[in-house]
Amino acid sequence: MPQANSEPTFAGRIERLREAMKEFGLQAVVIEPGPAMQYLTGVRWGRSERTFALVVPLKGVLGFVLPGFEEMRAKELIHSGAEIRVWQEDESPYQLVAQMLKDRGVTAGRVGIDPSVRFFIYDGVKKLAPGLTYVSAQQVLKSAGVDTSSPAARR
Secondary structure: OOOOOOHHHHHHHHHHHHHHHHHHOEEEEEEOOOHHHHHHHOOOOOOOOOOOEEEEEOOOOOEEEEEHHHHHHHHHHOOOOOEEEEEOOOOOHHHHHHHHHHHOOOOOOEEEEOOOOOHHHHHHHHHHOOOOEEEEOHHHHHHOOOOOOOHHHHO
């Protein structure tokens, strides 16, 4: 049996999320730091005004988008197999999220947004990838075993 915080455990959780995504018809899910990110990947990260996001595509490699100055610290926490894209102060993190979706073949269909994602992040991505339909990922995350009812998940 895998340890609670081992790579096989997190891989299994991502697989359960992808099964739920199929069931609910989602092509990807966008997640910010908080209970969902920690449960699915083991990455525990505080929120700030700078966007740090996880893109879980139905198919393909997980992707993290984060500020350039946080790259070294993030690489210590992010398990192998995930792609990391960094943005600098004069760049748009939303462009990186939108491009990451496109690079994974998500150019049409439904994208789930973790209910705890702040509006400015959702709005920034939506403006740069307007051809997608954005829906709450709450039921998908719940189906995959993520507790989205905790106070931290509602922030």
